[in-house]
Amino acid sequence: MSHPADPSPLTARRCGPLTGEAQVPGDKSVSHRALILGALAVGETRITGLLEGQDVLDTAKAMQAFGAEVRRLGAGEWAVHGVGVGGFAEPQGVIDCGNSGTGVRLIMGAMATTPITATFTGDASLSRRPMGRVTDPLAEFGARITSRAGGLLPVTIEGAEDAVPLHYRTPVASAQVKSAVLLAGLNAPGETVVIEPRPTRDHTERMLAGFGAEITTADTPEGSVITLKGRPELRAQAVAVPRDPSSAAFPVVAALIVPGSQITVPGVSRNPTRDGLYVTLAEMGADLAWSNARIEGGEPVADLTVRHSTLRGVSVPAERAASMIDEFPILSVAAALAQGETVMNGIAELRVKESDRIAAMVAGLRANGVEVSDTPDSMTVCGGPVPGGARVQTHLDHRIAMSFLVLGLVAEAPISVDDAGPIATSFPDFLPLMRGLGAAIS
Numbered sequence: 364m365s366h367p368a369d370p371s372p373l374t375a376r377r378c379g380p381l382t383g384e385a386q387v388p389g390d391k392s393v394s395h396r397a398l399i400l401g402a403l404a405v406g407e408t409r410i411t412g413l414l415e416g417q418d419v420l421d422t423a424k425a426m427q428a429f430g431a432e433v434r435r436l437g438a439g440e441w442a443v444h445g446v447g448v449g450g451f452a453e454p455q456g457v458i459d460c461g462n463s464g465t466g467v468r469l470i471m472g473a474m475a476t477t478p479i480t481a482t483f484t485g486d487a488s489l490s491r492r493p494m495g496r497v498t499d500p501l502a503e504f505g506a507r508i509t510s511r512a513g514g515l516l517p518v519t520i521e522g523a524e525d526a527v528p529l530h531y532r533t534p535v536a537s538a539q540v541k542s543a544v545l546l547a548g549l550n551a552p553g554e555t556v557v558i559e560p561r562p563t564r565d566h567t568e569r570m571l572a573g574f575g576a577e578i579t580t581a582d583t584p585e586g587s588v589i590t591l592k593g594r595p596e597l598r599a600q601a602v603a604v605p606r607d608p609s610s611a612a613f614p615v616v617a618a619l620i621v622p623g624s625q626i627t628v629p630g631v632s633r634n635p636t637r638d639g640l641y642v643t644l645a646e647m648g649a650d651l652a653w654s655n656a657r658i659e660g661g662e663p664v665a666d667l668t669v670r671h672s673t674l675r676g677v678s679v680p681a682e683r684a685a686s687m688i689d690e691f692p693i694l695s696v697a698a699a700l701a702q703g704e705t706v707m708n709g710i711a712e713l714r715v716k717e718s719d720r721i722a723a724m725v726a727g728l729r730a731n732g733v734e735v736s737d738t739p740d741s742m743t744v745c746g747g748p749v750p751g752g753a754r755v756q757t758h759l760d761h762r763i764a765m766s767f768l769v770l771g772l773v774a775e776a777p778i779s780v781d782d783a784g785p786i787a788t789s790f791p792d793f794l795p796l797m798r799g800l801g802a803a804i805s
């Protein structure tokens with residue numbers, strides 16, 4: 364996505380009830396990890412349900428550049444022939460991770476303890492995001508790292524020759540930082556330990572265990588202590604990727620706010636480190652019915668039925684932020700339709716995502732007549748009728764684009780977004796899926 368096509372604006376209009384089944388795509392976090400661990404394993408990993416969004420395709424390309432064989436077998440079906448821990452080859456070109464923070468940060472971790480050199484770049488959005496949070500701990504493993512001033516991309520990493528394992532306390536609640544350190548720890552002798560003051564999504568830990576690594580998590584007064592034994596032989600696996608709860612959030616909130624709607628969303632991940640939005644919507648009075656709970660690909664999943672509901676404003680505690688970190692833009696859309704005020708606390712991390720998501724939501728909601736305010740780490744939305752009628756700037760941010768297209772389905776006047784192109788990074792079929800449910804987006 365470093366050389367995006369011309370911007371593609373879209374407009375959403377008020378519509379009748381949404382009905383039907385929403386087959387949302389595979390989980391983005393799990394998809395990146397399946398490709399990376401597949402590339403570090405011995406043998407052939409088979410992946411089903413892989414998200415074929417641009418972020419993940421960029422990671423697949425990167426794994427090829429590091430020497431893994433990556434083949435697409437069919438829709439969502441991929442094979443990765445890995446090179447083993449420590450087996451990455453030096454890429455011949457620059458690694459372009461496009462729009463993807465997860466891709467670039469996890470891959471930097473995965474190569475930083477192998478004695479090869481790689482340069483990473485990305486699009487205009489990724490080039491504004493902080494990389495020091497990952498390159499600082501990777502330097503402690505013995506990697507030599509240069510970046511643009513302020514720890515920005517492009518970043519060049521000379522991987523450590525004789526890596527030393529690390530004990531690292533993450534200064535921000537970030538699964539990307541935790542995962543980068545754990546992936547680097549794979550090729551360091553001895554135990555690498557990550558201490559997380561607050562739990563974040565645990566897909567890396569689950570999948571490392573699934574691939575045969577020795578990894579434990581202990582809850583202690585200091586937080587979660589994750590211990591990984593270095594230099595395991597990772598064994599190729601079959602990985603079934605669950606459907607992405609962060610993508611499901613868009614049709615789910617759309618069905619909650621469009622009167623008369625009822626939809627089902629099968630096979631959504633219910634990983635408790637990802638369920639903050641669903642907990643919050645239930646507190647707001649949302650009619651969400653989960654059924655057929657099961658385990659798929661090492662992750663809990665269930666089917667979800669959603670009915671239009673009258674929502675009321677709530678206060679979302681800071682402790683919940685990590686479990687719904689990508690869902691605050693769409694939560695603020697639900698909040699705009701709720702009775703009373705919704706306060707979102709402890710969300711400073713939103714300022715360093717694909718855009719400053721607090722600023723982008725505040726600007727777009729205000730332009731469409733919603734009362735909203737913010738502080739450096741919180742946002743408050745006042746619910747009520749939504750006049751709409753404005754065009755929103757999405758700043759290369761897929762979640763801002765999808766959120767305002769959902770809001771447009773209930774606003775009095777249509778809402779446009781300046782560029783829907785980035786939606787393809789995480790949810791390439793968003794438009795046909797939403798139209799299939801009855802949404803008026805064109």
Ligand SMILES: O=C(O)C1=C[C@@H](OP(=O)(O)O)[C@@H](O)[C@H](O)C1
Pocket residue numbers: 391392393464465536537538539540542564688689712
């Ligand atoms: O590890 C991951 O797959 C992700 C972690 C989160 O980022 P942070 O770890 O930076 O909070 C999230 O925002 C991102 O979409 C995916």
Ligand SMILES: C=C(OP(=O)(O)O)C(=O)O
Pocket residue numbers: 462463464465466689716717762789
């Ligand atoms: C923050 C996100 O992704 P990433 O950090 O991987 O760019 C997201 O998908 O909302």
